[in-house]
Amino acid sequence: MELKKRALKVxxxxxxxxxxxxxxxxxxxxxxxxxxxxxVEERSIAKMCGxxxxxNKLGKMPTQQYKICTKTNRVYDMTERKCFCSNFCYKxxxxxEPSKH
Ligand SMILES: [Zn+2]
Structure with missing residues (x-):
């Protein structure tokens, strides 16, 4: 099977x-x-943990895209995080994540 097709199947x-x-x-x-x-993205669209x-199913997702940590004053992009049910799954x-690009 062609590699790209195979990847899509996977x-x-x-x-x-x-x-x-x-x-x-x-x-x-x-x-x-x-x-x-x-x-991961497809799964989150289907409301499954990424x-x-x-x-787990995804519950309420944070609506804001960015979150500011008050302790460190850093801004976190929530776009990726909200694809997961918990920080555990996110990490x-x-x-x-495969290392191949
Ligand atoms: Zn999960």
Whole structure:
């Protein structure tokens, strides 16, 4: 199978309700970081947590795009964070992201 087509198939399979961790690790071999981010975004649009092995649904999403931390006075972009049900999934997903561009 052509590599690009294969990657698309893999992204599609990451949109299932719950993806096994082994499967996700396997998938990382065939997709780029951009592919993975697409999957995360698609999942969040479908109101599923962006981290593919997390079975949680997304609850109320923060409506603001930026959040200012009052302690450090830093501005955080919430665009990516709001694709996940929790900080735990956000971090796990970030760590998982394929290194291929
Ligand atoms: Zn989650």
């Amino acid at each position: 992204v599609e399979s990451l949109l299932e309700d719950s993806v096994a961790e082994d499967f996700l690790v396997d998938c990382a071999k065939f997709i780029t970081r951009a592919n993975y981010r697409d999957a 981290y593919p092995i997390c079975p 796990a997903s970030k760590e998982f």
